Amino acid sequence: MARSITKEEIKKLAKQLNLEILKEIGKGGQKQVYKVQNLASHEIKVLKVIIPDTELERLKREIRAVKIINHDNIPKILETNIEEITSSSQIAWILEEFVDGESLRIALNNGEKFSLKEIVVFLDTMFSILEITESKNIVHRDIKPDNIIIDNQEKFWLIDFGIARHLDLESLTKSNSPFGPCTIGYSASEQFRNRKKEIDIRADLFSIGVVCAEMISGSNPYLKNAKDILEVIKNIENRPLPLFKIEGDTQYLFARFIKTLGDNRISRRPRTVKETKRLFDLVKSTLKF
């Protein structure tokens, strides 16, 4: 098993990069994420680090994804490199734009309610991002409340392209892996079942549908009351999203739209973002805010 980066190594790296570590803000796989401050400019940034011999290829792909997508609602990558910490250890790092706000996960855990208008803004933002990812043959594959930031201006940001699938590059997941990289509860079955042939933008549409369901109801319908991961999978594969009653959704079309996005059957979801937006425009015209 690959080792984690020690606190001493992080401190050493920060010093080399002229940064002060403010706090650890995330940890996933072999990746560690910190809020940092540049000692010269005092700018706040995000530092992501990994041991290069563990998931370097994934990190490279994350950098590639963010750079080629280049969207206002995705934090920019400012600098990246592999640093020699000692003669025998290296750390790969990314310095990223910091978004001042809190994750949708925290907001939901705090019981925050989202109005129809806010959810529409969320969807508009996500579709605007997906329009670009689709055109660049990239699937995020990990859209979930933890990877969505709401900033101080109530703007939504999508972060962490760490397990993004580049459809024009070879998969990093072995085809015989029982589960593909994903977060169970937000991933469509074609993704967690690792049916790679079918992975495309529709996997992200599914996740967005589930996130919306959670923003509407306050909980993820697939995770709610599930005893274990197997029950979550069973829920996703056998229990469609409910049709939500939402104030302002005069014809239940918005509810139907969310249900369509979050439908476990891939062929029932819109096939492209263009089609999704066309549907959404039709739905929006029926809403009363």
Added chain:
Amino acid sequence: MNLYLQMGHGMKGHAIELIKKWQEGTVILSPKNMTLEQMKKTANELKQINGNVLFDPQFYMPRVSQERLQQHSYWPDNYSTNTFFNGSGIKDMVETLLNEYIYPIHASGFIIPSLFLKDINNDWNISTRNIINEVERGQIDIPKYLTLCLGTKLLEKEESIHLLIEELEDYPVDGFYIIPEHPNKSYLIDNESWLLNLLDLTAGLKLFNKKVILGYSNHQFLFMSLAKVDAICSGIWLKTRVFPIGEFRDEEEEIARRSVWYYCPQALSEYQIPSLDIAHRGGLLDLLETPDEFASDYSQALFSGAQPTTVNWGESQAFRHYLNCLKKQCIDVSKDSYENTKYYLRLLFETAQDLSDYFRQNGVRAKHRDFDNVAESNLAILDGFDNIRGLVFSTNWDNL
């Protein structure tokens, strides 16, 4: 939605008569009922009256197929699943089909043979992909439709349907020719899961921008217009309206038990002629008469005022009347929007339900051909489909 004629025993004369009347139409030729020479002759006659033909190789169940099919030149001499699908067997079959059948009869498309699919399995995927790869090697300039002969088990399971849709997504064909096995070999079907899954499957395929033709159908399948299916196929005998799985023999048995049924299009039900006598006696016959807009002069004699059983109304008129009415209904159910199609189908089914119920209460019974037996199922799937596909279909209707 269009109606294609499904060829069966003794169908040629009816097909020619109807295509002449309609001034267009497509006939699916059946090699188990005809020799190559007969098919060439029929195709030629149909061409002259603006008809088209398709040729169904009927290779769904090669091991149980009847002798007459095996006499066709494309049929392999030594069929064996393992060697045939991996060796030169497929290549020879595809070449023979194209050069000796499809091109000489000027078929408007190539129905690509495939095996019966009882339930999802990878062997079927492999064998079908092998056939498609072989077809791809040829430069075929007519539309290619892959046969999907599907078992009841598969059609009853939503999961299987969606695995099949995923499998078919990137198949390089122009469309699919679906032959569904009916549950319990029923003519009319009340199994809502089966019906909705079939509709869901065709909807999935339509969203790939493929043409979908539903073989071996009857008037109950008018609901397929909700998924914008391109055509349903029907014929004169029950075995051309319900796929006779496991009994893929001639219609001889049915012919021996022949009885004449009058199709009442507004009730979507069929009545034997003695039942019409009861309607005549009870003063209900006018309600059973086919409305003028169907222009079905084939049934006029029954409503001339005389007792129906005395007018010598035979099966020939019954067959033509049925197909002529169904043709018009197929055209009528195709509306300019998803919402209008759904609304029209609801109206059609509710009217038929009311009428058939009223007839039955007055002693006029359609027995197992009574639409009332399945009306609730047909109505239920309209809403079921709307729930799962309505939004996408409503928005994409013009592009399908």
